[in-house]
Amino acid sequence: MKKYDAIVVGAGISGLLTALAISKSNGGKNVLILEKEEHIGGACRSYNVEGYTVDTGPHIITQLNDGPLRELMTRYFDVVPVFKPHGKYYVKINGLTKEFPWTVTDWAQFDVIPLRDRILIIQVLFSALNASLITPKKLTGVSVYDYIKNYNFSESTLRFIDTIAHFLTGTSMYDTSIFRIFDWSDTKGMQKKVTSLINFLFREGARDQAYPVGGIGSIIDAVVSSFPDGRVDIEKNTEVKRIIIENDSVRGVSDGENEYYSNLVVYSGFVSELPxxxxxxxxxxxxxxxxxxxxxxxxxxxxxxxxxxxxKNAGSEILVGNSSCTGAWAVPVTNYDKNLAPPERQLIGFLFKIDDKDIESAKKRTMKFICRHYPSIERDIEMIHYQVMIPEKSVNNINQIIPSHRTPIRGLYLVGTDTSKKSMGITRASYSVVECLNVLEGDGFLSRLR
Ligand SMILES: Cc1cc2nc3c(=O)[nH]c(=O)nc-3n(C[C@H](O)[C@H](O)[C@H](O)COP(=O)(O)OP(=O)(O)OC[C@H]3O[C@@H](n4cnc5c(N)ncnc54)[C@H](O)[C@@H]3O)c2cc1C
Structure with missing residues (x-):
């Protein structure tokens, strides 16, 4: 059996980006990627349904201009996807649509929330900002709800805050860390924090966000097209069932029938499933x-x-929740690329958090919720497609555990969204790849040959 310089377990965005970087390192390396599904891309994929190109969940890429995905694209991509700017975030609340309040001035004018609550929210934001700059340790383990519970906000304001918490982290305000509101996980030094503070006070946020033309799967296509000739093999329908270890060092992996050998294995599946x-x-x-x-x-x-x-607008809408639903995020992908749908049609992805107990009733409840926000929508539905998925391998809650990229087994490394604290989604996956490559470099794996 052929021996590889590296084996990557999983062909999602993290595994593919890692394989690309290793295959191009130090004069070129031979990499094998093993993927259990019949397709590659994992949670970052596009496919056709009745003439519409749907993604695996609505996706907007954050920190595109100078974040980790840009760094990886610049260093390793031969073909770079085309991105369209996201546009504005809108909030749909009590039958009205308003621009998301990014700055203090926006908050003052965000009149869908009672005046008293708006004044208090500005106070809370300043106080949390101040604390996160001056005494950040005091905020460790503090949830958004812990921070606001003594302000006696009205029920509708609490719903709004809870919806935003779900939007930012996928979990409720009871579980979302107050730190998450500012997302400073990737900012270092006082200067950057001061800049963030000024942005928060005066500038509209989320201006470096975008959607890839052709759908989210076009990022995967660009990675694969950038693989150097003959250096990367991908085996689909191949589930890794055992990591082969000898004397505390990795020797390869097995799918139950075949063994594949390498002294470097990078695992990109759910870390919780590694044991x-x-x-x-x-x-x-x-x-x-x-x-x-x-x-x-x-x-x-x-x-x-x-x-x-x-x-109609460029941008997406956050639908504030009610007693039956924690809220939703609506992304009209055809506003970025009309070719994702048949002519004159609009394709919108609505994202909800649900419990796994009764998925069928969740489908009915959430559909009703959509119809409440867009009263006549039902009669214009031509195609409906449901996806039940885990959006983040490790939820960004207050008790989040993040294992390091280096495992106790020599030669076995971890990459993927559950191995980085920074940001969310594809940006988080890209951070994890950049961090993992640094660790591999430090451990001498990118320069040494088999
Ligand atoms: C509904 C939804 C909405 C989202 N919205 C956004 C968004 O707006 N913006 C954003 O940036 N991100 C978003 N994301 C998140 C983003 O898609 C994921 O964070 C990212 O794709 C995860 O990449 P990954 O490679 O770390 O993991 P995965 O995509 O899960 O890839 C892991 C791969 O490993 C394979 N695998 C696992 N175990 C094995 C094994 N034992 N053997 C072989 N193969 C194995 C899996 O089949 C999979 O292909 C969203 C995701 C979802 C589902």
Whole structure:
């Protein structure tokens, strides 16, 4: 059996980006990617449904201008996807649509929330900002709700705050860390924090966000087109069932029938599932217990193909929740690329957080919620497609555990969204790849040959 310079487990965006970088490092390396599904891309994929190109959930890429994905594209991509700016965020609340209030002035004018609550929210934001700059340790483990509970906000304001918490982290205000509101995980030094503070006070946020023309899968296509000739093999329908370890060092992996050999294995599946493919006793239980305690949440996406344009503006809408639903995010992808739908049609992805207990009733409840926000939409639905998926391998909650890229087994490394604290989604996946490559470089894996 052929021996590879590296084996990557999983062909999602993290695994593919890692394989690309390794394959191009130090004069070129031979990399094998093993993917359990019949397609590559993982949670970052596009496919056709009745003439519409749907993504695996609505996606907008954050920090595109100078974030980690840009860094990887500049360093390793031969073909770079075309991105269209996201536009504005709108909030749909009490039958009205308003621009998202980014700045203090916006808040003052955000009259869908009672004046008293608006004044208090500005006060809370200033106080949290101040604390996160001066005494950040005091905020560790503090949820958004912990921080605001003594302000006696009205029920509708609490709903708004809870919807925003879900939007930012996928979990409720009871579980979202107050730090998340500012997302400074990737900012270093006082200067950058001061800049963030000025942005928060005076500038509209989220201006470096975008959607890729052709759908989210076009990022995957660009990675694959950038693989150097003959350096990267991809085996689909191949689930890694065992990591082969000898003398505390990795030797390869097995799918139950075949063995594949390398002294470097990068695992990009759910880290919480890694213990299942390690032999008993291969690793300390303390470590596997930590991995087992990583949690995630479930999402439902409803894709609607519509005969009429319901979202006219460039940008997406945050639908504030009610007693039956924690809110939703609506992304009209055809506003960025009309070719994702048949002529004159609009394609919108609606994202909800759900419980896994009763998915069928969640579908009915969330559909009703959409109809409440867009009263005549039902009669214009031409295509409806549901997706139940886990949006983040490790939810950004106050008790979040993030394992390091280096494992206790020599030559076995972790990459993927559950191995980085920074940002969310594809940006977080890209951070994890950049960080993992630095660790591999430091450990001498990118320069040494087999
Ligand atoms: C509904 C939804 C909405 C989202 N919205 C956004 C957004 O707006 N912006 C954004 O940036 N991101 C968003 N994301 C998140 C983003 O898609 C993911 O964070 C990212 O794609 C995860 O990439 P990954 O490679 O770390 O993991 P994955 O995509 O999960 O890839 C892991 C791969 O490993 C394979 N695998 C696992 N175990 C094995 C094994 N034992 N053997 C072989 N193969 C294995 C899996 O099949 C999978 O293909 C969203 C995701 C969803 C689902």
């Amino acid at each position: 299942k493919i390690l032999d008993d006793g291969a690793i300390a239980t303390e470590y596997t217990d930590k991995l087992n305690s990583i949690t995630n949440v479930l999402s439902l996406t409803i894709w609607l193909g519509l005969k009429k344009k319901y979202l």
